[in-house]
Amino acid sequence: DAGVIQSPRHEVTEMGQEVTLRCKLISGHNSLFWYRQTMMRGLELLIYFNNNVPIDDSGMPEDRFSAKMPNASFSTLKIQPSEPRDSAVYFCASTLSLGDTEAFFGQGTRLTVV
Amino acid sequence: AQSVTQPDIHITVSEGASLELRCNYSYGATPYLFWYVQSPGQGLQLLLKYFSGDTLVQGIKGFEAEFKRSQSSFNLRKPSVHWSDAAEYFCAVDALQGAQKLVFGQGTRLTINP
Numbered sequence: 001d002a003g004v005i006q007s008p009r010h011e012v013t014e015m016g017q018e019v020t021l022r023c024k025l026i027s028g029h030n031s032l033f034w035y036r037q038t039m040m041r042g043l044e045l046l047i048y049f050n051n052n053v054p055i056d057d058s059g060m061p062e063d064r065f066s067a068k069m070p071n072a073s074f075s076t077l078k079i080q081p082s083e084p085r086d087s088a089v090y091f092c093a094s095t096l097s098l099g100d101t102e103a104f105f106g107q108g109t110r111l112t113v114v
Numbered sequence: 115a116q117s118v119t120q121p122d123i124h125i126t127v128s129e130g131a132s133l134e135l136r137c138n139y140s141y142g143a144t145p146y147l148f149w150y151v152q153s154p155g156q157g158l159q160l161l162l163k164y165f166s167g168d169t170l171v172q173g174i175k176g177f178e179a180e181f182k183r184s185q186s187s188f189n190l191r192k193p194s195v196h197w198s199d200a201a202e203y204f205c206a207v208d209a210l211q212g213a214q215k216l217v218f219g220q221g222t223r224l225t226i227n228p
Binding site for chain 2: 004033042043044045048056091093101102103105106107108
């Protein structure tokens with residue numbers, strides 16, 4: 001398996017534009033986590049899913065952020081409209097199940113909003 | 115609320131020297147504890163984890179960590195570092211004991227001198 005795959009690896013966009021980040025889970029994994037990494041706040045959990053259902057979105061910073069799992073192997077994180085303070089590296093991670101003990105991380109998407 | 119503190123933002127050691135990275139947590143019960151490593155431009159990779167039992171856990175790449183309940187610590191050690199160990203290291207607590215709702219420390223950047 002190729003591991004957790006995120007796309008794009010880098011995204012530069014103008015303030016106000018919509019941004020969609022994508023994540024493909026490891027085949028057979030049922031839980032998906034979105035994290036954001038910034039210098040100021042470190043790594044923060046934004047939202048996680050189990051079996052395509054959002055379990056906890058308390059980490060989502062604002063209504064401008066939304067995440068979906070249209071199927072068992074794919075997730076998107078959308079920011080609309082984007083703002084410069086959204087600039088960060090966004091990681092997704094998957095686990096075999098919600099009680100599994102090891103999360104496998106993607107390589108991240110570096111988002112720059114200018 | 116659960117929190118993780120990594121007191122050292124940046125550590126420099128010489129190749130072949132021993133290493134200890136500090137991690138302290140704040141949590142009401144015995145947490146699930148993890149150390150992850152992040153190489154430049156990469157996602158996070160699990161080094162080791164502790165849930166219960168033997169308080170000294172062995173991980174990949176020659177790393178080990180010791181859980182000390184009395185000190186609320188989970189320090190990472192390696193007897194002899196290699197240049198390839200240069201990376202950022204994150205300590206994390208699973209706030210839901212098995213749900214992989216990870217709370218990360220701010221990270222410690224490790225530089226290796228030749």
